[in-house]
Amino acid sequence: MIRELRTWSRVPVLVLSARHGSEDKVEALDAGADDYITKPFGLDELLARLRALLRRSADPGQEPVVTTDAFTVDLEKHRVTRDGQDIRLTPTEWKMLEVLVRNPEKLVTQQQLLSEVWGPAYAKETNYLRVYMAQLRRKLEPEAATPRHLITEAGIGYRFVP
16 A cells, blocks of 8 residues: 555655564565554654654745735745735634645545644534635635635535645
């Protein structure tokens, strides 16, 4: 499975396993895993390994500014501009926009967006998304009724199109 994943993704892979054998570890790492941890393990060790993976996988060359024909998002400065003017976003609007902008062209499911913005307990509150997406579109899209950048995939989720 890791080999197949590596054909199309560079996402960090941490293998959690009950297998302690050296051959199993070598096989997983050679297949493309970034790290391997065996049970039992402490939560602090797991979290430290995840942080290390995220540090190593961060793309320092990634452009923190995303520009569309309607607005610009500076992820590093937490700033959005439209027609040269700063646009004030609420913290929730910013989180939604950030999740979408960090996943250009990718479908972000309703559950994923709800979990990342509000937390796992809100995974079924799709009405929140409709309200906040309407607000974002009014602030950012040239014509909120016919969005070009913040696209709804009916019943599934949302997509950011630069």
